[in-house]
Amino acid sequence: MTDETTAAPAPSTLPLAVLDFVGIEYGETASDSIAGAAEVARAVEAAGFRRYWMSEHHNMSSLACSAPEILIAHLLTMTSSIRVGAAGIMLPNHSPFKVAETFRTLLAIAPDRVDLGLGRAPGTDPLTAHVLRRGIQTEPAADFPGQVAELLGFLGDGFPEGHPYSRLIAAPIVASRPDIFMLGSSGYGPQFAAVNGMRAVFAHHMSPEIATSVLRRYRADFEPGVEQEPWSAISVLAFASDDPAEVTRFEAGWALTMLNLRRNIREPIRPEAVDEFAASAEFRDAPRDPDRMATGPADQVVERLRQLQQESQADEVVLVTPGLDRAARIASFESIGAAWSR
Numbered sequence: 001m002t003d004e005t006t007a008a009p010a011p012s013t014l015p016l017a018v019l020d021f022v023g024i025e026y027g028e029t030a031s032d033s034i035a036g037a038a039e040v041a042r043a044v045e046a047a048g049f050r051r052y053w054m055s056e057h058h059n060m061s062s063l064a065c066s067a068p069e070i071l072i073a074h075l076l077t078m079t080s081s082i083r084v085g086a087a088g089i090m091l092p093n094h095s096p097f098k099v100a101e102t103f104r105t106l107l108a109i110a111p112d113r114v115d116l117g118l119g120r121a122p123g124t125d126p127l128t129a130h131v132l133r134r135g136i137q138t139e140p141a142a143d144f145p146g147q148v149a150e151l152l153g154f155l156g157d158g159f160p161e162g163h164p165y166s167r168l169i170a171a172p173i174v175a176s177r178p179d180i181f182m183l184g185s186s187g188y189g190p191q192f193a194a195v196n197g198m199r200a201v202f203a204h205h206m207s208p209e210i211a212t213s214v215l216r217r218y219r220a221d222f223e224p225g226v227e228q229e230p231w232s233a234i235s236v237l238a239f240a241s242d243d244p245a246e247v248t249r250f251e252a253g254w255a256l257t258m259l260n261l262r263r264n265i266r267e268p269i270r271p272e273a274v275d276e277f278a279a280s281a282e283f284r285d286a287p288r289d290p291d292r293m294a295t296g297p298a299d300q301v302v303e304r305l306r307q308l309q310q311e312s313q314a315d316e317v318v319l320v321t322p323g324l325d326r327a328a329r330i331a332s333f334e335s336i337g338a339a340w341s342r
Helices: 030-046 068-080 096-109 126-132 140-157 186-197 211-221 244-262 271-278 300-311 326-341
Strands: 015-021 051-053 083-090 114-119 179-184 199-203 232-240 293-296 316-320
Touching: 015 030, 030 068, 030 186, 030 211, 030 326, 051 068, 051 114, 051 316, 051 326, 068 083, 068 244, 083 211, 096 114, 096 140, 126 271, 140 179, 179 186, 186 199, 186 211, 199 211, 211 232, 211 300, 232 244, 232 326, 244 271, 244 293, 293 300, 300 316, 300 326
Parallel strands: 015 051, 015 316, 051 083, 083 114, 114 179, 179 199, 199 232, 232 293, 232 316
Antiparallel strands: none
């Protein structure tokens, strides 16, 4: 292990996390992208961030995050102090028993550094979801509460006497369980978390119009369960740079990515295509949604992030910074971390 991977952690962590899609930049291989994810994780660890998370997406040649549980194992060994996790594991795609075994194994690798975010969306298109879930006879959305209950049982809560699963052990046996988070981009996830006493994370980057109200409602409705106190985070599209051209490139890159997804284009985007789109009338004349992202100089970005944190009563802010330039993304994370400390 190199000196870089064993660098001393920051004296205290910031209430900041990164959600990384592990994007494959144009001209890269998947190996390049995963090596880049390790570079990002080490950089935000050095900047004092508390968590580094990866998403679960399928059937996309532009992303390398179809197996976040494997990436977690890899990045735990490439870092020394930051918490590493999935945001999330799309539970209807998986067996709760297998998820429990996987995350207990991760805890054996790195005790007290593993996060498990749970979602009920497929993380992909309907056909891919069908292939992932082949053999499941129940409706995934209807079965989700039962899946969560099973997972919690296998991770340590146990099952009632006489339950058919009470004799099962999710091996290996470890002394703790991962920090568990319920994800959501609608009212369902935070409400589920409130009723069951779980931590909640809301995707402002997907549903900014309801994010703050939903998280405030979560805190008001919280009942002790898995956790005794409410805890929430809000994920926000954010990019910091003093260069207006870099900011425009980030905003245009996200807009083009969303446009391509609607067109069922799932390949890495050429940098030239982003520049062309940024200069186009389609992008220039499109109505701007300033509430969807926080961009600009770092102090300005942090001011907006702190505003969202206060309005939503969130404990942490998760930065979502997809883009075609990993060095620019890392510089953005570092500058936001420094500005937050100020």
